[in-house]
Amino acid sequence: MKLFILLAAGLLATATFPGAITVFAQPTPVQTISLDPREMLGGVVHLTNQNTVLLLSNSETPDVRVRTLGPDGQTLWEAKLTRFQQIKGGSRRSGLFAEAEEETSSSTLAPVQVYTSGNDLYAVEIISENVARKQGKGGELKAGQVLVQHLNEKGQLDRAAFDAPAEIKRVDRRVLSTYVEDGVLYRITEERNEREDMAQHVLEKYPMATRKMERVLLKLPETPERTRMNVFYNEWGYLGHRAGQTYMFRRLKGHGKKESFRDMPMEYQILTLDNNGATTGGFTTTLGLEPKTQPAYSAYSMPQLQEQQHLYKAVTRGKYIYDEYDVSSGGIGEFFLDYATGEVLIFGEFSKDGDFGNQEGLFVRRYDVSGKVVQQTQTLYPKEMKATAPNAFAGSELAGAMRSYMFSLDPLDGSLEFGIRKFGMMGGGGGLFRVRLDKDLKYLGYSYQEKDKSTKGLLTPVNYVSPFWLYKRDGTDTVSRLLGSKINSFDAPAYAALEKLRLQPAAKASDKKEYYLSPTGAGSGLLLERITVLGGKLSVYKI
Numbered sequence: 078m079k080l081f082i083l084l085a086a087g088l089l090a091t092a093t094f095p096g097a098i099t100v101f102a103q104p105t106p107v108q109t110i111s112l113d114p115r116e117m118l119g120g121v122v123h124l125t126n127q128n129t130v131l132l133l134s135n136s137e138t139p140d141v142r143v144r145t146l147g148p149d150g151q152t153l154w155e156a157k158l159t160r161f162q163q164i165k166g167g168s169r170r171s172g173l174f175a176e177a178e179e180e181t182s183s184s185t186l187a188p189v190q191v192y193t194s195g196n197d198l199y200a201v202e203i204i205s206e207n208v209a210r211k212q213g214k215g216g217e218l219k220a221g222q223v224l225v226q227h228l229n230e231k232g233q234l235d236r237a238a239f240d241a242p243a244e245i246k247r248v249d250r251r252v253l254s255t256y257v258e259d260g261v262l263y264r265i266t267e268e269r270n271e272r273e274d275m276a277q278h279v280l281e282k283y284p285m286a287t288r289k290m291e292r293v294l295l296k297l298p299e300t301p302e303r304t305r306m307n308v309f310y311n312e313w314g315y316l317g318h319r320a321g322q323t324y325m326f327r328r329l330k331g332h333g334k335k336e337s338f339r340d341m342p343m344e345y346q347i348l349t350l351d352n353n354g355a356t357t358g359g360f361t362t363t364l365g366l367e368p369k370t371q372p373a374y375s376a377y378s379m380p381q382l383q384e385q386q387h388l389y390k391a392v393t394r395g396k397y398i399y400d401e402y403d404v405s406s407g408g409i410g411e412f413f414l415d416y417a418t419g420e421v422l423i424f425g426e427f428s429k430d431g432d433f434g435n436q437e438g439l440f441v442r443r444y445d446v447s448g449k450v451v452q453q454t455q456t457l458y459p460k461e462m463k464a465t466a467p468n469a470f471a472g473s474e475l476a477g478a479m480r481s482y483m484f485s486l487d488p489l490d491g492s493l494e495f496g497i498r499k500f501g502m503m504g505g506g507g508g509l510f511r512v513r514l515d516k517d518l519k520y521l522g523y524s525y526q527e528k529d530k531s532t533k534g535l536l537t538p539v540n541y542v543s544p545f546w547l548y549k550r551d552g553t554d555t556v557s558r559l560l561g562s563k564i565n566s567f568d569a570p571a572y573a574a575l576e577k578l579r580l581q582p583a584a585k586a587s588d589k590k591e592y593y594l595s596p597t598g599a600g601s602g603l604l605l606e607r608i609t610v611l612g613g614k615l616s617v618y619k620i
Contacts, residue, residue, distance in 0.1 A: 104574045104604075106616040107150030114612040116142075119186030120546035121593050121605065124196045126230070128153065129542060129595040129603050131615070132191065134160060136184040143198070143228060148597040150617045156232035158200050160189050161208045161224070184611060191546040192257040194320075196230035199257040204238075225262050225285060237285040242292075247272055254315035254386050256323070258352065260285045265295070265315060265323075267388060276300070278313065280354040293354040297325065298346075310402040314387035316347070316421070317414040322357065322446075323350045324414055324421065326385075328406035329361075343372055343409055345423050349446055360448025364410070366427055366440060367455055372410045373428035373436045375482040377403040379411045382484065383543060410440075411484065416544070420445050424484060424495075427455065436470045439495055441518055454518040465525050466508050469499035488541060488596040489569040491516030537579050542595035569600050574620040578606060 112118075112133065119134030119141065133142040141158040163183045192199045202224045209220040218224065221241030228234055239262075242250065247270050254265045262283035269276040278295040300311050309330045316324035329344040348359035364372060377399070381387070392401040400407075410425030421444050426436040438457040445451055463470050469480070483496035497510040513521040571594070579590060593605040597619075604618040 104578060104618045104620055106606075107603075107619050108152070108617050110144070110615040110617065112612050112614060113137075115184055117184045117611050118593075118605070118607055118615060119184070120189075120191050121540075121542050121595070122191055122193055122198065122546055123542045123544055123595050124193055124198075124230075125544075126196045127597045128196070129597075129605075130193075130198055131605075132158070132186055132546070134184055134186045136163065139163075141186065141189075141200075143232070145232065146603060146617065148603070150603050150619050154232040156228055156234060158189075158226050158228070158234070160186065160200075161202060161218070162188065162205050186546065187548045190255065190548060192255070193544040194258045194260075198228045199262070200226040200228075201255060201257070201262060202226075223262065223264075223283060225257075225283065227260065227285060235285070237283070237288050239283045239288060239290050242281065242290065251388055253278070253313075253388055254318075254323075254384070256318040256384070258318070258320060261352070263318075263323075263352065280350075282352075295350070295354050296356070297348065301329070308392075308401075309405045310387075310390060310407055312388060312390070312402075313348075315385065316412055317384040317416065319414075319416060319419055321352055322419065323352075324348075325350065325359075326412045326421075328409065330406065343406065345410065345412070347412075347421055347444070347446070347448075358446045360444065360446075362423070362442070362444070362448060364423065364440065364442055365450075365453075369430045370427045370437070370455070371430055372440075373426040374408045375410075375426050375436065376408055376480045379403075379408055379425075379482055380484050381411075381549075382413055383416075384414075384545065384547065385412065386549065413484065413486065415443075415486070420451055422486075424493075426482070439512060441493065441514065443518075452518050454514065454520075456512075456514075456520050458512075459523065462510065462523050462525065466499060466510075469497060469508070469510065485541075487569065489571055489594075489600050489602065492521070493518070537590050537592070539575065539592035539594055542593055571600065571602060571604070571620040574618070575604060578604075578618070583608065 110131070113135060115137050116133050116135040118131060120132040122130050124130065127148040129146045131144045131146065133144065139159050139161060141160050143156045143158055145153045145155070147153050188202060190201045192201065204218045204220060204222040204224055206220040209216060209218055212218060218238060219240065223239045223241070225237050225239070226234065227236070245268065249269045249271070251267050252264055253267055256263050264281040264283070266279050266281060267276060268279055278297050280293040280295055282291040282293065284291075297313055300313070309328070311327060311329050313325050313327045316326045318324070325348040327346050329346055330341055342363040344361050344363055346359065346361045349357045351357050366372065387402050387407070390401040391398050392404060394404065410423055413422040413424065415422060422441060423444070424439065424441045426438065427440050428435050428437050436458070438455065440455040441453065442450060443452040458470065479499060481496075481498045485494050487494070493514040495512045497512070498508070509526040510523060511526070512523045515521055575592060575594075578592075583590065588608045591607045593607070594602050595605070596602040602620060604620050606616040606618065607613070
């Protein structure tokens with residue numbers, strides 16, 4: 078959904094990036110879109126034809142304005158969707174601050190999830206008991222129904238409501254993923270019966286043409302039996318979907334009972350399925366890192382990018398409860414689906430053998446769906462980089478709670494960036510490291526940004542627009558890219574134009590600029606500027 082680039086306005090930066098960027102003229106808006114006082118940019122998605130769709134939601138009405146912009150930034154058509162329920166957010170503040178936060182929360186698009194298929198848009202919502210009750214006995218919608226609203230590329234609307242799946246006695250059903258293709262909503266669910274020690278995955282198909290749900294039992298490779306030593310999260314997760322192809326992933330350890338669990342390598346698995354649930358391919362790899370090195374544990378919360386999802390599993394450590402995914406296999410390397418090529422990137426940090434928690438550098442492997450390595454690199458962190466903040470690269474598995482790790486792939490130039498931050502005690506923030514590789518995985522350099530106490534490190538968000546807008550369990554999307562205030566010679570020219578806008582003084586001290594970048598071609602895109610969360614205006618630029 079969103080990919081945040083945070084332009085560090087109040088950070089002191091030390092960088093090894095060479096060169097200076099060409100000076101660009103001040104951009105002028107293609108158009109300005111006025112919002113109602115309680116209206117906000119609830120969502121924004123990118124279509125195959127390079128159009129950009131804005132979803133404008135409002136706390137006072139269930140109507141969502143849908144406005145589609147062409148690659149030139151001009152409006153092509155407008156339509157309306159209905160959001161049947163609103164999220165009533167709480168606040169720890171009181172008075173006007175609490176009212177403002179609750180107003181903002183109820184204006185968001187949540188809990189509606191937005192997907193695209195080609196040039197069509199689909200809004201998916203689960204009908205709550207409260208919504209069904211308000212309709213009365215003669216209401217069309219029932220609690221638990223899956224409601225799909227479809228807008229075609231001309232803005233024409235149709236809807237379909239599907240009854241909730243029948244409950245199965247003693248079976249806990251949890252949704253792992255949702256995606257849409259050509260008028261069919263797909264959901265992958267896990268059905269688990271702890272009493273009978275049974276677990277299975279099911280593909281649920283909701284065709285809008287027939288309005289009848291179909292179930293397909295998936296034949297995924299089984300999860301290894303848990304043993305006293307095997308406490309890793311080995312469950313299947315969902316990586317993403319391209320036309321006709323769904324990607325599942327997992328990290329696997331502990332499945333060879335004759336081997337020492339400690340000595341077993343981590344296996345990274347990809348499985349692809351078609352729209353009928355049949356297996357079409359996949360691969361297993363141990364990454365093939367350089368001798369005497371191994372994947373390292375990076376952080377409790379590795380960046381689950383784009384559609385990627387896993388099912389929560391609680392584990393207790395002392396007096397705290399964590400997600401087992403975060404404190405075990407989920408912190409060791411990460412997966413990324415390149416929608417443009419269908420290739421899978423596995424990236425992360427590495428350490429020396431037997432030195433699990435000390436990060437020596439980063440690795441990237443790019444695979445096709447058969448498991449062939451298309452690109453790869455393994456890069457040591459420069460000595461001067463580690464010397465800047467040694468504690469950011471030394472520690473144990475438990476220290477992952479004090480560290481964040483970020484990744485992004487720039488849709489404008491294909492470059493990769495890795496962000497590393499070591500947090501201080503009691504929530505205090507530490508410095509930020511950024512390591513950049515080009516699209517061919519060539520090392521370009523690093524920078525270190527230290528928090529400027531005088532300005533409290535204010536940041537300006539710029540969000541990459543993608544083909545979906547999702548609300549996940551841990552937030553809408555927390556994928557981050559961190560750019561310093563200095564624009565470098567290898568940055569796409571669009572960032573120089575954006576820097577001009579960012580440096581313009583705000584009309585009011587309370588205003589906070591936020592940007593959305595939707596790619597429209599090689600090195601170019603539409604840029605949306607929002608200054609206030611509620612009301613105000615959206616300025617559209619072509620850069």
